[in-house]
Amino acid sequence: MLELLGLPLDASVHGQKLDQMTVVVHWLMLILFVGWGSFFAYTLVRFRRGRNPKADYTGVKSHVSSYLEVGIALFETVLLIGFAVPLWAERVNDFPPDADAIVVRVVAEQFAWNVHYPGPDGVFGRTDLKLVSSENPLGLDREHEDAKDDIWTVNQLNLPVNKPVIIRLSSKDVIHSFGLPLFRVKQDVIPGEVIPLWFTPTMTTAQMLETTTRTVPIxxxxxxxxxxxxxxxxxxxxxxxxxxxxxxxxxxxxxxxxxxxxxxxREIKAVHPTPAEIACAQLCGLGHYRMRGFVTIQTEEEFKAWLEEEASYI
Ligand SMILES: [Cu+2]
Known part of the structure; x- marks a missing residue:
């Protein structure tokens, strides 16, 4: 079933569980579809006009269908309260401690993703709306002690592999949605709110490229x-x-x-050069189509080297 669904590559720790859930839901829906479809076909034949020339004004007398409906409602309540809600709570409440994770701020705007790293001191510097300009989209106060070593990028999110990532999302203007299909992450970004999410990448971009390379006929x-x-x-x-x-x-x-x-x-080995992207999943304005960021997953050493390189530009 998983292959039939055509899901993209899964590159995060929790991704497999979500994919399994998607498969289970599809099976359940298939069973319901076949079940109800067959019942519908049966009633069409069983209660056809030829066999029932006169309408029956009393209808069904047994209570089987009522019991069945109550049973299904109970079953769904158990599924929701017993399984779905606790699972979701675990996903959105049980964050790893900041010390064990890479913490990044992502500030959405029409039509870009501004990424803010705290720098070597691990503290996000002060930002001020009054300082926001095209050269300083985050409004970072470089005079402030905590902001001196901060790093920011536009539409480029670099992360190390196999380490939990906490992303704190906010928006400068309208509602956007931070979507990372390969990491099975999607979260609406609401102006005036800071919404955290977390995941753990399991593959470097180099490994993703290797896995997604295909032989294409030309x-x-x-x-x-x-x-x-x-x-x-x-x-x-x-x-x-x-x-x-x-x-x-x-x-x-x-x-x-x-x-x-x-x-x-007649055939070549080809690959999409940027397998992991940030897609805005909320129609956020006329330029929504170009609100596209890139995720690069690196080894710990590559990531450190990248941070140092970025710091050298400050
Ligand atoms: Cu958007």
């Missing part, structure tokens, strides 16, 4: 295949004389496709 028709044009090659492809037509990590643009076909290359 033909001249693909010069209009925009899905393919958004992908990059995961191997090098050369013509008969050895000149490279398409190098590794190069975009599969419409102009290289005829060259590949001419060279007799």
């Amino acid at each position: 033909s001249l028709e693909d010069t209009t295949n925009t899905v393919l044009h958004a992908m990059v090659a995961q191997a090098e492809y050369a013509g008969a004389d050895g000149t490279v037509i398409l190098s590794r990590e190069q975009s599969i643009t419409p102009d290289v496709i005829p060259l590949l076909v001419q060279a007799g290359i």
Whole structure:
């Protein structure tokens, strides 16, 4: 069933549980659909006009259907209060301690994701609405002691692998929704509120690229295949004389496709270059479509090096 649903790659610790839940819900719905569908077909035949020329004004006398309905209502109450609510509470209340996690602030705006890291001191610096400008989208007060080492990025969220991440979400303008499909995370961002969420990534971006690389057939028709044009090659492809037509990590643009076909290359290894993205899942305005951020999961060392590099720009 999981394969049938076509879910994206799962790259977080809790993702598997959510996927299992999705599978269970689909099975339940399938059983209900077949059950009710069959009952409907049965009643159509059983109570057809030919067999019942005269309407029966009394109807059913037994109470079986009432008991059945009460039973189903009880069963659903148990499911909701006994299982769903506690599971959800665990997910939204049992946060790891800040000391064991990477804590990041994400401030949404029309139409970007501003990411704020506390820097080496581990304390988020003061921000002030009056300081907000296009060069300082967070309104960070660089004069303040805690803000001096703070790092911020736009539409780029770097995180280390296998470490819990706590993200505190807020919005500068309207309601947005912070969606990370690969980490099975989606949370509305409400202006005037700080909403925390947490998850643990289990794969680096390099591992994601490796897992999602596919062998794609190519033909001249693909010069209009925009899905393919958004992908990059995961191997090098050369013509008969050895000149490279398409190098590794190069975009599969419409102009290289005829060259590949001419060279007799019928399939290529390709991948979407940014497997993990932040998608705004709330129609937040005319520019909603371009409210797209990127998530890069790195090893602990790579992440430290990245933080140092970012700190050098301050
Ligand atoms: Cu948005």
